[in-house]
Amino acid sequence: MITPGExxxxxxxxxxxxxxxxLALAALWxxxxxxxxxxxxxxxxxxxxxxxxxxxxxAPTA
Amino acid sequence: MGxxxxxxxxxxxxxxxxxxxxxxxxxxGGFVGGWLRAVAAVARxxxxxxxxxxxxxxxxxxxxLAAVPLAMIDGWPGPALACLAVIVSGxxxxxxxxxxxxxxxxxxxxxxxxxxxxxxxxxxxxAALAVVAGRGAWVAVAAVAxxxxxxxxxxxxxxxxxxxxx
Numbered sequence: 001m002i003t004p005g006e007x008x009x010x011x012x013x014x015x016x017x018x019x020x021x022x023l024a025l026a027a028l029w030x031x032x033x034x035x036x037x038x039x040x041x042x043x044x045x046x047x048x049x050x051x052x053x054x055x056x057x058x059a060p061t062a
Numbered sequence: 063m064g065x066x067x068x069x070x071x072x073x074x075x076x077x078x079x080x081x082x083x084x085x086x087x088x089x090x091g092g093f094v095g096g097w098l099r100a101v102a103a104v105a106r107x108x109x110x111x112x113x114x115x116x117x118x119x120x121x122x123x124x125x126x127l128a129a130v131p132l133a134m135i136d137g138w139p140g141p142a143l144a145c146l147a148v149i150v151s152g153x154x155x156x157x158x159x160x161x162x163x164x165x166x167x168x169x170x171x172x173x174x175x176x177x178x179x180x181x182x183x184x185x186x187x188x189a190a191l192a193v194v195a196g197r198g199a200w201v202a203v204a205a206v207a208x209x210x211x212x213x214x215x216x217x218x219x220x221x222x223x224x225x226x227x228x
Contacts, residue, residue, distance in 0.1 A: 001172055005208075007155065009069060010184065011148060011149075011152040014190065017191045017192055018133065018141045018144045018145035021141050021194050024141075024192075024194040025191075025197065028198050028202055028205055031187075031205040031209070032201060035205065035212055036208035036211075038212055041212045042215050042216060042219070045161075
């Protein structure tokens with residue numbers, strides 16, 4: 001699943017912050033918010049998917 | 063993974079299919095598909111010249127790490143050079159997998175090396191920003207932590223153990 005917090009976003013934010021130093025701190029906060037939000041979204045989405053799998057027929061064991 | 067073919071040079075469509083196989087997804091369209099085709103066009107001559115995808119991966123890391131000391135240079139040259147280093151790192155990061163696909167040498171070693179070194183590069187980017195900002199060290203720590211957390215969740219959600227173990 002593609003989220004907004006992927007590497008290209010992080011690289012673009014870094015380039016903006018380094019290219020325009022007054023925005024460096026804002027770029028850092030932007031990374032925290034976008035990447036952190038993406039992590040929370042991916043975690044919740046994954047937990048829901050795995051819960052559906054857990055509630056379904058038992059998975060084969062080795 | 064572990065695919066080794068002789069020669070070098072896949073068509074754009076073939077490259078997208080191989081990329082999708084490696085990433086366990088469908089061949090992308092739109093901007094991402096166009097970007098991957100462009101990267102494949104750059105990677106093709108490199109693969110034919112025998113450039114190692116792992117060497118490109120290492121070069122991407124070195125370039126990202128170089129951004130931190132470069133950002134410490136006083137005046138405008140520091141941030142400008144650091145910015146250039148990050149751009150080069152990002153381009154090389156796009157290129158390593160494409161070189162591997164074009165050369166028909168996508169390997170498990172390359173997959174792990176790319177992922178592991180990318181996490182180090184992820185740490186360098188907020189560090190360079192904090193240096194240029196002159197403050198915000200804790201924000202940089204938070205940025206690195208959230209980045210690693212996202213990649214960890216992505217990695218574990220794909221793990222086959224999550225189908226059989228709690």
